Amino acid sequence: MPEFQHEHVVVRSGSRSGLPVIIAVHSTKLGQAVGGCRVWRYADWRDGLADALRLSAAMTAKCAVAGLANGGGKTVVALPVDAELDAATRRMVLHDVADTITSLSGTYATGPDVGTTPEDMAVIGERTPHVFCKPERHGGSGGSSAATALGTLAALRAVRRRLHGTAAFTGARLAVVGLGSVGMRLARLLAAEGAELVVADIDPAKRQESDALGATWVSPEEALTADVDIVVPAALGGVLTADVVPDLRCAAIAGPANNQLAAEDVAGLLHRCGIAWVPDHVVSAGGVINTLAVELHHESTDEAQKRVEAIEHTVADLLHTAGLQRVTPAQAATELARLRLASA
Known part of the structure; x- marks a missing residue:
């Protein structure tokens, strides 16, 4: 990810919960900063700070590339x-989050992420208006998983066309690594369009539904290195390491999981091995595109969906630019984000 300077970082002990609440505002050059609220376990709170810094920078890039x-x-x-x-x-924690957001005077709004739900956003919304993805009965747009899956499908169409000259999935072989709320939705969409699927999840209970899709169930390690056209990381990040790259047998990697690269230089290693890696912040933008279109800009559901489906064109342009300039898609995306931020 591009290393932009953070504008504001808050670390405070929640007045109710006593837990570390961290908010990183990376950039407001294009407008109000947005990003998910992650409630997760860490060996050290500073690991949580590192996550906040990294993920907020990724969110700036995601918004910039998505326009x-x-x-x-x-x-x-x-x-x-x-x-x-x-x-x-939990309620105390969420109110601590809300008060910290309020202290930022509207420069930042949050939504669901790992460890939180739309219902949690409704609790945060009791104390601050700067929250999105609340349940529809509370005036929000609900969860973002469906839109994220739809946006990922759009990105995969662009990759499929780049590899094989067609956006159709009939005859395509993909490995979906992670069958959470986004991964399972995506697997259903791909299966409905005729794709042959290899799937994996750490939860064996997901196997029954994957079997109903006609997918081949393997371990996460086997899915990552399966002989497929495209690997789709859809769980937690860090799965693409320098050690695993030589074992990969895919032509491309594109998925919604955050922080897929264990280190930034893995993108270059993938490129040298002839594997196109589409940055996760581009692939996973559907959720935030839909939410902001509906909740902040009051667009219709159909208008928001068209914006999500336009991810196909964004990815196609990045792959085309990367090919022309002989750079990685990640470098092409970084340059696009830089240009849009510079012109703000």
């Missing part, structure tokens, strides 16, 4: 590794 009038931010509540939140403590 959104927003910057990037991130909330992280760093839980101890053995923590279990009961309902009362």
Whole structure:
């Protein structure tokens, strides 16, 4: 990811919960910073800070490449590794988050991320208006998983066309690594369009539904190195390491999981091995595109969906530019984000 300077970073102990609440505002050059609220376990709270810094920068790039009038931010509540939140403590945590957001005077708004839900956003919304993806009954647009899956499908169409000259998935072989709320939706969409699927998840309970799709169930390690056209990382990040690259047998990698690269130089290694890696912040932009279109710009569902589906054109342009300039798609995306931020 491009290393832009953060505008504002807040780290405070929640007045109710006593837990570390971290908000990183990376950039407001294009508009209000937006980013998810992650409630997760860390061996050290500073690991949560590192996540907030990295993910907020990724959000700036995501918004810029998607052409959104927003910057990037991130909330992280760093839980101890053995923590279990009961309902009362969870509510205290979310109100601590809300008060921290309020202290930023509208420069940042949050939504769901790992460890939080639209219902949690409704609780945050009790104390601040700067929140999105609340349930529809609370005036929000609900969860972003469906739009993220649809946007990922659009990105995969562009990759498929680049590889084989067609955006159709009939006869295509893809490995979906992670069957969470986005990954399972995406697997259903791909299966409905005739793709042959290899799937994996750490939760064996997901196998029954994947079997119903006619997918081949393997371990996450096997899925990552499967002999497929495209690998689709759809779980937690860090799966693409320098050690795993020589074992990859795919032509391209494009998925919605955040932080797929264990280190930035892995993108170059993939490129040298002839594997096109489309940056995750480009592939996963559907959720935020849909949410901001509906909740901030009050567009119709159809208008928002067209914006999400336009990810296909964004990815196609990045792959074309990367090919012409003989750079990685990640470098092409970084340059596009830089240009849009510079012109703000």
